[in-house]
Amino acid sequence: MADNIVSNLTDLQKDALKEIGNIGAGNAATAFSQFLDCKIDMSVPSVEIMPISDVPELTGDLEENVVGILLKVMGEAPAGILFILAEDSIKHLLKIILQKEVDMHNLDEVEVSAIKEIGNILSGSYLTAIGQMTGFNLIQSVPGYSFDMAAAILSSSVIPLSKISDYILLIETDFIDGDDEIEGYFLLMPEVGSLEKLLNALGLGTNG
Amino acid sequence: MDDNVIRVKMAEYNVGNNPTTLITIGLGSCVGIALYDKVNKIGGMVHIMLPENKKDLTPAKYADTGIPLLISEMEKIGARSNNIVAKIAGGAQMFSMGESNSTMRVGERNVIKVKEVLKEERIKLIGEDVGRNYGRTMEFYIKNGDVLIRSHKTDNRFL
Numbered sequence: 124m125a126d127n128i129v130s131n132l133t134d135l136q137k138d139a140l141k142e143i144g145n146i147g148a149g150n151a152a153t154a155f156s157q158f159l160d161c162k163i164d165m166s167v168p169s170v171e172i173m174p175i176s177d178v179p180e181l182t183g184d185l186e187e188n189v190v191g192i193l194l195k196v197m198g199e200a201p202a203g204i205l206f207i208l209a210e211d212s213i214k215h216l217l218k219i220i221l222q223k224e225v226d227m228h229n230l231d232e233v234e235v236s237a238i239k240e241i242g243n244i245l246s247g248s249y250l251t252a253i254g255q256m257t258g259f260n261l262i263q264s265v266p267g268y269s270f271d272m273a274a275a276i277l278s279s280s281v282i283p284l285s286k287i288s289d290y291i292l293l294i295e296t297d298f299i300d301g302d303d304e305i306e307g308y309f310l311l312m313p314e315v316g317s318l319e320k321l322l323n324a325l326g327l328g329t330n331g
Numbered sequence: 332m333d334d335n336v337i338r339v340k341m342a343e344y345n346v347g348n349n350p351t352t353l354i355t356i357g358l359g360s361c362v363g364i365a366l367y368d369k370v371n372k373i374g375g376m377v378h379i380m381l382p383e384n385k386k387d388l389t390p391a392k393y394a395d396t397g398i399p400l401l402i403s404e405m406e407k408i409g410a411r412s413n414n415i416v417a418k419i420a421g422g423a424q425m426f427s428m429g430e431s432n433s434t435m436r437v438g439e440r441n442v443i444k445v446k447e448v449l450k451e452e453r454i455k456l457i458g459e460d461v462g463r464n465y466g467r468t469m470e471f472y473i474k475n476g477d478v479l480i481r482s483h484k485t486d487n488r489f490l
Contacts, residue, residue, distance in 0.1 A: 175380070175392070176340045185356045186468060188483055193426045267426025271483055274357020275466025278341050279425040282360055282380050282437050289342070289389045 129172055129290045129315060137170045139325045140294055140318075144168025146256055147249035148296035148309060154248035155298065158241075159219050163305070166297040173293070175285045179274035181293075182207055182308060188227070191276035192242030195264035195283075196250065200317035200324075204246045204263070205280045207273070208307040213238065215304045227270055235268055242266040245298075245309060257324035281312065288315050339363075342392035344377035346404045353471040358421030360438035362394070362445050362461070365418045365471040365478050366401055366454065368410035374473035375405045381437065382444035394444040402452060417449050418458035418478045418490045420469045427464065438462070458490030 132140075145168050152165045179185055190213045196202040208216070210227055217225045220237050230238075243266055250261045269276050284291055294311040313321060322328045339345050339355040347353060349372040355363045358378070366375045377397040384393035391397045402412055422442035442461045449456055458478060460467065465484040472479070478490040 174342075175389075176342045179341055179357055186483075191426070269425045269464075271359075271425065272357040272466035272468070274341075275359035275423070275425055278357060278361055278380070279359030279423075279438075285342075285380055285392070287386055287388075289392070 129288060129292050129318065132172070132292075136322055136327050139322060139327050140170045140292075141168050143253055143256065143321065143325075144170070144294040144296050144311065147252045147294075147311065148298075150252035151245045151249040151296075151309065152298060154244050155241075158244050159216070161219065162301050164299050164301070166299070168294055168296040171293045171295060172290060175281060175289055175291055178281050178291060179277045181277055181295075181310075182273045185274035186272050188270060189273045189276060190227075190238060191269045191271075191280065192239060193267040193269075193276075193280050194242060194246050196246075196261050197264065198261040199259040200257070200261060200313060200320045202311055202313040202317055203280060203284055204242075204249070205277070205310045205312065206242050206245060206307055207276065207310070208305075210270075212305045212307060216241065230270075239266040239268055242268075249309070249311070257321060259320075259324060284312050284314055292318060339376045339378050341378050342380055342389050344375065344391040344397060344401050344404065346373065346375040346401070346408055347473055348373050348408065350472075350474045352473065354469065356468045358467045358469060359423055359425040360421070360441060362419055362421040362438075362441045363467075363469040364398060364401070364445060364449075365469065366398075366405060366415050367418070367471075367473070367476045368405065368414040369416070369476050370414045371409050371411065372473060373405055373408055373410040374471055374476070375401045375410075376469070376471055377401045379441065379445070382440050394441060394448050398445070398448045398452060402454075412452070412454075416455050416457045416476075418471075419445055419456065420460045420467050420478070420480050420490070422461040423466065424462075424464050425466065460488060460490060
């Protein structure tokens with residue numbers, strides 16, 4: 124049984140959360156494009172509400188090696204941010220940034236820092252936009268990095284958010300470049316308490 | 332692979348008898364627990380995410396409620412708790428965030444709690460592959476009690 128605000132959202136509230144994704148990811152896509160000096164597009168954000176047990180299936184193949192960049196969002200609306208990239212996408216990105224081919228199984232410190240920096244830039248610009256929209260002061264943590272099974276990355280990322288609910292709400296936006304060489308999933312995962320605060324800030328709260 | 336393969340998703344459990352294979356894919360900080368009654372060839376697996384169930388949520392999500400649940404479900408299909416032994420895997424720290432707060436070390440806390448609960452239930456732990464910083468898949472063959480651990484970072488290993 125769904126047990127809280129997550130399962131009782133109205134369509135209007137879901138649209139408002141989608142708009143957060145839209146504005147956040149729009150800003151992030153611009154920053155990403157400028158950083159890479161190539162055009163990055165984004166999909167229309169989707170708001171997904173799902174049982175926690177379905178989260179590892181989000182990107183498809185559970186055992187596929189993917190890169191995960193995880194950030195904690197602190198401040199008035201705590202959340203998690205997870206950016207997932209397929210192996211080919213990250214290699215392509217690192218080629219643009221560092222001008223060389225990398226071996227994903229033997230990354231050096233500079234290469235890992237470059238990957239984390241991608242997470243920093245995307246999250247920073249995403250949160251700045253949400254901050255302007257809501258008036259909240261949102262601070263991001265240092266990014267964590269992992270290259271491993273998609274299911275292990277996804278499941279470990281949602282553990283902090285699953286303590287008080289069996290369901291999770293995700294605002295997902297996909298980033299793609301024009302040539303299909305880069306594809307990344309950007310997930311904003313608000314804590315249950317933050318959802319209410321975000322909706323209140325947008326004038327669509329549950330308590331008036 | 333055997334005919335009868337059952338997947339155990341995160342925060343879920345399942346039981347079976349010979350020749351069922353129970354699989355859980357992509358354990359990170361979560362812990363997979365395989366319980367086996369070798370006399371009756373009955374097995375069960377649960378994929379827990381957190382140590383303690385404080386809010387009465389899905390029992391299989393937590394070590395303290397998931398393990399007793401699994402034992403009683405195995406007993407329903409003929410297992411005897413005196414015969415049951417355990418093998419566990421997972422409890423990794425997937426991301427190093429340059430901090431050591433408790434949320435980030437949940438893998439370690441999961442493993443500690445799982446061992447504690449097994450002890451309370453008087454179940455002997457006979458194999459483990461836990462900790463470190465990588466994901467694991469666990470395949471449990473009820474026909475002989477073997478548990479295969481697969482990862483992208485190490486060779487296959489049997490518990």
